[in-house]
Amino acid sequence: MTTLRTERPTVRARSGRRPLPPLIFLLVLGLVAAGVWWNVFRQDAELQAEQDAACETAEPAPAALDPATVSVRVFNASDQAGIAQAVKENLGARGFTIAEVANDPTGREVTGVGEVRHGVGGKSTAAFLALYLPGADLYQDVRATQQVDLVLGPDFVIGESLATDEAVDAALAEAEEAANAC
Incomplete structure (x- = not known):
């Protein structure tokens, strides 16, 4: 015969200590x-x-324009003879509309490789043209047209200072990517 146990086993009494190290x-x-x-x-x-x-x-990315829609006057503000004509031929081969080639008629002092002069309406056109002359300063004057002036400075070097079409495309893509990040 089997006996059933109805009593529970005895439970050990708590010691009253808290588990302090695990809590800490x-x-x-x-x-x-x-x-x-x-x-x-x-x-x-x-x-x-x-x-x-x-x-x-950040300034907005320059718009990628069709060079045929950009009217440029190329001015020489340096002591180097013939550089405005060389730039005219280079930009003309790329499709730009060259309106005039001459020495800088303003007498404004130009430093570095040059500057791009523009009016209020030609700001985006000037930003696009400035991609072709890296390091050029932008100068806004009072003209009302979208025509821009590319003024060549004393640091301009024929065959080196103008950017290639690939470099311009890369700069446009980089500026567009930076504008999209904002």
Whole structure:
């Protein structure tokens, strides 16, 4: 005959001690995790602020124009003879409409490789033309037309200073990508 046991086994009495080391470990782990997340959110906010500031000061990407629609006057403001004619032939071969070739009639001092002069209506045209002369400054004057002046400075070097069509296309693509990032 089998007997059924109805009594439960005795349970050990608690000693009254709390598991303090595991609780301390969990608390420290929670603090470290909170610190890491706080740092991540702070860095993200800083990066977002930097990007917003960069986008506020960024100029719009120059429009890719058909060179045949751009009327350019090429002026020589340097001591080198014949560079305006050489640039006229180069830009003409690329499809630009060359309206005039001469020495700079304004007497304005030009530094570096040159500058692109334009009126209010020719700002986008000037930005496009400036891609062909890297390092050129943009100068806005009071003209009302979209015609732009490409003024060659003392640092202009024939065969080196004008950008290739591939370099212009790459600069347009890069500017468009940067504008899209904003």
